[in-house]
Amino acid sequence: MAEATATQGEVRPLVPHLTLGETRDQDYLNGSVCKKCGTKYVGPRLFCGVCSSDGPFETIRLANTGTVHVWTIIHQATPYVQAPYIAAVVDLDGGGSVNTNIVGIEPKPENMKFGMRVKMFTEKVSEDREGNSYIAYRFTPIEGEN
């Protein structure tokens, strides 16, 4: 590991629908809109699964706020992830839905509610053997809106 961190790695988004800015507070979720049928997708698309065309697609910036559609609390997690944690589907304001972790709140059913208002932030979550860092987005409850 010491060897890996010594090399100058790149900073990369963990998922293609996350666009990285100069600093972490400039990161945002990207989407694409099919100009033929108007379907809004999270992340880049080459083809449209609704109207069966190749677009064209307009790249858009998705909202960094939204509401919790559904959630679950994962107690048996994959080995490198700390459990329990909250996994959820968040509907973004203005359209688009994403899978995410909800953090900043104790993972207990009584703390969760459907429609909870949440806000996105990004952080480094991992590093590969070549020393590249990976940035992921997470959501946290918006104070004063729940």
Next chain:
Amino acid sequence: MREVAIVGISMIKFGRYADRDFAQLSAQAVLEALKDAGMEMKQIEALYSGNLYQTSGSGQRILQQIGQTGIPVVNVANACATGSTAFREAYFAVASGAYDVVMAVGSEQMGKQGLLGSRGDPATSLEGRVGSYMMPAVFGMAGMEHARKYGTKQEHFALASVKNHWHSTMNPLAQYQKESPLDEVLNSRMIAYPNTLLMCCPTGDGAAAAILTSMDKARQFTTQPIKVAASVLTSDPFTDRDLTLPDINTLTRNAAKLAYEQAGIGPEDLDQVELHDCFATAELLHYENLGLCGDGEAAMHVASGAPWLGNKIPTKYEEDVAPFRDKTYQPKTKAVVNASGGLLSKGHPLGATGVANIAEIVFHLRGQAGQRQVEGSKVGLAHVIGLCSACTIHILQK
């Protein structure tokens, strides 16, 4: 299209077979199905083999065990609907007139791996960092979507598990045959809310086989041919959250509608259903998806006793169920659900499940289901869903 009948059927006991491989497990199922139909391997004109982990050559490897007759082999992989898709291909081979006698085999050897295994390079894996994509998360959230819409409680989902574990005590072929009262289900280790360990199907090994012929040939082999009255396969149509939260409902509803049309019956005509209860949450969603109750009625339906063997809550569980029962609810259908014990307790060796669900219905329609026999069963439905997403429905008639 010709009418098609099942004339031979088998399922080996699901469990863990560390000393056998999937081809040997399948060979056992093949032998039992042949014996059931009074046939020899050389009478089989084509083989349709469903196996998910062994995507290439599974059928040929089975024939290497039990009879290399040189017949055409088609290997099928279609998520959890793998076995039932193989069955459907076999059905079409006979219905079209291409063959008169064919076999479908579903098999899997999962060992102890399976639904909770990690995927890919840990550094670039999304799992647990950008939500969860594993089956327990997907079906936990699918249940929570029902809770969001209708206020369904964790206990309601858990009742499906109590029921299926009870049913499995009467099925010698089930992987587990252990009763689990409500408090035991709720107090078992949490996996992904609201599903506890006893609300998740186990991994395991198994195989099942079916022999199909044209209906006009069926009586040469059996006095009790079982008619395949409907065979339907759907995939998931686009929904707004489709690529985020897999939609297990729409494709099941679409498949059910087509299947009832094909068979010329409705859900009220069903005596029993084997549905895809990979998690307890899924069972309740599919009551509604298959039309066994109205939308929003699944919680009341499971607590009414209707889907339990004998169409009532057994006396020993009455106290457990009472707080969750709505006395004003009148079930509109009488189908016993998952008399086998379901995936929750009978087990779910992925590729074997689709054929095993069909086998269970056949056992009942023939009156061979022993202690768990659904009295006078004449029509049954077998449902399977695999994620990303494939749904099969078969309706079988005496």
